[in-house]
Amino acid sequence: MRVSKEKAAENRGALLQAASRLFRKRGIDGVGVADIAREAGLTHGALYAHFPSKDALAAEAFTHGFEGNMADTREWAGGRDASFQDYVEGLISPDMRDKVETGCPMTASASEVGRQGCAVSESFAKAFEEMTAMLEGSLSDAVPAPERRRLAIAAVVGQIGALAVSRAVIKSAPSLADEVLQAVRETIGAAHRAESVHRE
Amino acid sequence: MRVSKEKAAENRGALLQAASRLFRKRGIDGVGVADIAREAGLTHGALYAHFPSKDALAAEAFTHGFEGNMADTREWAGGRDASFQDYVEGLISPDMRDKVETGCPMTASASEVGRQGCAVSESFAKAFEEMTAMLEGSLSDAVPAPERRRLAIAAVVGQIGALAVSRAVIKSAPSLADEVLQAVRETIGAAHRAESVHRE
DNA sequence: TGTACATCAGTGAACGCGCGTTCACTGATGTAC
DNA sequence: TGTACATCAGTGAACGCGCGTTCACTGATGTAC
Numbered sequence: 001m002r003v004s005k006e007k008a009a010e011n012r013g014a015l016l017q018a019a020s021r022l023f024r025k026r027g028i029d030g031v032g033v034a035d036i037a038r039e040a041g042l043t044h045g046a047l048y049a050h051f052p053s054k055d056a057l058a059a060e061a062f063t064h065g066f067e068g069n070m071a072d073t074r075e076w077a078g079g080r081d082a083s084f085q086d087y088v089e090g091l092i093s094p095d096m097r098d099k100v101e102t103g104c105p106m107t108a109s110a111s112e113v114g115r116q117g118c119a120v121s122e123s124f125a126k127a128f129e130e131m132t133a134m135l136e137g138s139l140s141d142a143v144p145a146p147e148r149r150r151l152a153i154a155a156v157v158g159q160i161g162a163l164a165v166s167r168a169v170i171k172s173a174p175s176l177a178d179e180v181l182q183a184v185r186e187t188i189g190a191a192h193r194a195e196s197v198h199r200e
Numbered sequence: 201m202r203v204s205k206e207k208a209a210e211n212r213g214a215l216l217q218a219a220s221r222l223f224r225k226r227g228i229d230g231v232g233v234a235d236i237a238r239e240a241g242l243t244h245g246a247l248y249a250h251f252p253s254k255d256a257l258a259a260e261a262f263t264h265g266f267e268g269n270m271a272d273t274r275e276w277a278g279g280r281d282a283s284f285q286d287y288v289e290g291l292i293s294p295d296m297r298d299k300v301e302t303g304c305p306m307t308a309s310a311s312e313v314g315r316q317g318c319a320v321s322e323s324f325a326k327a328f329e330e331m332t333a334m335l336e337g338s339l340s341d342a343v344p345a346p347e348r349r350r351l352a353i354a355a356v357v358g359q360i361g362a363l364a365v366s367r368a369v370i371k372s373a374p375s376l377a378d379e380v381l382q383a384v385r386e387t388i389g390a391a392h393r394a395e396s397v398h399r400e
Numbered sequence: 401t402g403t404a405c406a407t408c409a410g411t412g413a414a415c416g417c418g419c420g421t422t423c424a425c426t427g428a429t430g431t432a433c
Numbered sequence: 434t435g436t437a438c439a440t441c442a443g444t445g446a447a448c449g450c451g452c453g454t455t456c457a458c459t460g461a462t463g464t465a466c
Contacts (some may be wrong), residue, residue, distance in 0.1 A: 001427040003442050011442080027315055029229035032419060044420085046443045054420065100314075106365075111311040114300075114367035115227055121371040128369060128376070153380055154387035158354075161361020165306075167314035169328060171321040176328070180353055187354035191387045194394035201460040203409050211409080232452060244453085246410045254453065 012050045014040035019057050020065035024108035025101045028058050028116060059119035065105040066127040072102075074134070084138045084151070084192060091159045092185045094178060097166045106131070106156075107163045131156050142196040151192055158184045212250045214240035219257050220265035224308035225301045228258050228316060259319035265305040266327040272302075274334070284338045284351070284392060291359045292385045294378060297366045306331070306356075307363045331356050342396040351392055358384045 003011070018039035022031040033054055037044040051057040073091075080086060090096075096103055106113075106127055113124045136152035143151060162184040170177040203211070218239035222231040233254055237244040251257040273291075280286065290296075296303055306313075306327055313324045336352035343351065362384040370377040 001443060002429050002440070004429065008442060027229060027312060029227060030315060033421085034418080042442095043444055045422085045445065048421070049442055106368075107311070109311055110361070110364040110368060111307070111309055112227060114364070114370070115230060118371050121369060121373075125369040125373040125376060128365065150383045150386055153383035154358075157361040157365050157380060157384050158357065159361075160365060161310070161357040161359075164310040164314070164364070165328065165357050165360060168306075168310060169321060169325040170314070171318050173321075173325040176325060180357060183350045183353035184357050186350055187391045188387070190394045191391040194390045201410060202407070202462050204462065208409060233454085234451080242409095243411055245412065245455085248454070249409055 011040065011042060011046065015042065015047060015050055015057070016061050016064040019061035020068070020105065021101050023058065023061055024065060024103065024105055028109065028112055028120075033057075055117045056119060058116060059123045062105050062109070062120055062123040063127070066123070066130075069102070069104050070127075070130060070134070077134075077138075082138060083140075084135060084155070085189065087135055087138055088155055088158075088185055088188050088192075091155075092162050092181050092188075094166075094181060096159075097163050097170070097177070097181065100167070103163075104131075104159070107160050110160050110164055128156060139192075140196075143192070144195070144197065147195040151188075151195060154191065155188050158188050211240065211242060211246065215242065215247060215250055215257070216261050216264040219261035220268070220305065221301050223258065223261055224265060224303065224305055228309065228312055228320075233257075255317045256319060258316060259323045262305050262309070262313075262320055262323040263327070266323070266330075269302070269304050270327075270330060270334070277334075277338075282338060283340075284335060284355070285389065287335055287338055288355055288358075288385055288388050288392075291355075292362050292381050292388075294366075294381060296359075297363050297370070297377070297381065300367070303363075304331075304359070307360050310360050310364055328356060339392075340396075343392070344395070344397065347395040351388075351395060354391065355388050358388050 015036060019031075019036045022036055022039065025031075033047055034044045036057070037047050047057070051060065076082075076090065077087065082090070096107075100108055106124060109124075113120055132149070132152045135155050136148050139148045139151060162181050166177040166180050169180070215236060219231075219236045222236055222239065225231075233247055234244045236257070237247045247257070251260065276282075276290065277287065282290070296307075300308055306324060309324075313320055332349070332352045335355050336348050339348045339351060362381050366377040366380050369380070
C-alpha cells in the first residue's frame with residue numbers, strides 16, 4: 001500500500017540506519033537484505049524500492065554511518081577544542097574498540113572494502129579524506145604543513161589498524177588488545193613530537 | 201575409496217593451502233567449503249574427514265598461511281640481514297599490497313577476525329606476537345628495550361592498517377593508496393628515530 | 401610371503417536453510433478536473 | 434472543496450542458487466594371521 005512521501009523518506013532512513021549498524025556488527029557478507037528490512041520494520045521487497053542492489057545499499061550505508069560517526073566526533077571534539085593528541089587519545093581507545101555498531105565504519109570494515117564494488121571503495125576514500133582533514137586541522141603550526149598531512153594519515157591508519165587488531169585479539173588475549181592501543185597511541189605521539197619544530 | 205597415509209596428508213595440505221589462499225582473496229564469509237575442496241581436487245565431503253567444521257578449517261588455514269608468509273619474510277630478511285627500517289620499507293609497500301593471496305593473512309582478514317570464533321582469534325593473536333617478536337629483534341640497542349616492543353607493535357599495526365586502507369581505496373583513488381603507504385612508513389621511521397638514543 | 405578382512409579417506413546425493421532479486425498485486429496518497 | 438483516477442511504496446510468494454553439514458556407500462590400504 002502506498003505511503004506518504006514523509007513516511008517513505010523516513011523508511012529509507014530506517015533502512016540506511018539498520019544496514020549501517022548491522023554491516024558494522026556482522027560484516028557486509030554476514031548480513032542479509034531480509035535482516036536489514038526486518039530491523040527497519042519493513043519487508044525485503046520494500047528495500048528494492050529505495051536501493052537498486054545490496055551493493056548500492058552498502059555504499060550508501062557506509063557513507064551514512066560515517067557521517068553520523070563524524071558528527072559525533074566533531075561534537076565531542078568541539079566541546080573540548082580538541083588537539084591532535086586529544087584526538088589520538090580519544091579515537092584509539094578501549095571505548096572506541098568496544099563501540100563497534102555505532103563506531104567508525106572504516107574501522108569496522110577495513111579489510112572487507114577492497115573486496116566490495118567500486119561504490120563502496122569511493123565511500124571509503126571520501127570518508128578517509130574527511131577524517132584525515134579533521135585531524136590535519138587539529139595540528140598546530142609547530143608541525144610544518146607537509147608533515148601535518150602525513151601525521152594525520154598515519155593517525156587515521158593507526159586508528160583503523162589498532163582497533164581492528166584490538167578487536168581481533170580481545171577474545172583470546174585481552175591484555176594484548178589493550179597493549180596494542182597504547183603502543184599505537186604512544187608511537188603516533190612520539191612521531192608528532194619529533195615532527196614539531198620547537199623554537200624558543 | 202581409501203587412500204594411502206601419505207596421499208591423505210598431502211590432500212590435507214592441499215585443503216589448507218586452498219583455504220588459506222581463497223580466504224585471503226575473497227574473505228572467510230566469501231568462500232564456500234565446496235570452492236575450497238574443488239581447488240584442492242577433492243569433493244566437499246572429504247573436507248570433513250580432515251576438519252570438523254569450516255570454522256576449525258579457518259583457524260588452521262590462518263595459521264598455515266601465516267607460517268608460510270613468515271617463512272618467506274624470514275628468508276627475504278635473512279638474505280639482506282634486515283634492519284627495522286628495511287622491514288618497514290619492505291612490508292609496507294605497493295608490492296605487499298598487491299600480493300593479497302600469498303600475503304599476510306592478518307592484513308587480509310584484520311576486520312573479519314573479531315567476528316569469527318575463538319580459534320581464529322587465537323591464531324591471529326599468536327601470529328601477531330610472532331611478527332612483533334621478529335620486528336622487535338631487528339631493532340638495535342640504540343632503542344631502549346621497552347620502546348622496542350612498542351615500536352614493533354606499532355609497525356605491525358601500521359602494516360595491517362596501511363595495507364588494508366591502501367587496498368580499500370585503490371579502486372577509486374590509486375594515488376591516495378600509495379600516499380597512505382608512504383605516510384605510514386615515514387611516520388614509523390620518525391618515531392623510530394625519535395626513540396633512538398644517540399650517544400657520541 | 402600369501403590371504404582374509406577391518407579400516408577409513410573420499411564420493412556424491414540429500415538435508416534444511418537463507419541468500420539476493422523479481423514480480424503480480426494492494427491500497428493509501430497525491431493530483432487533475 | 435469534492436470526486437475520479439493515476440501513482441507508487443510496500444507486501445509476500447516465488448525464483449534459482451549456494452550454503453554448511455550429514456550420511457550411506459565404495460574400494461584401496463593396511464594389518465592380523
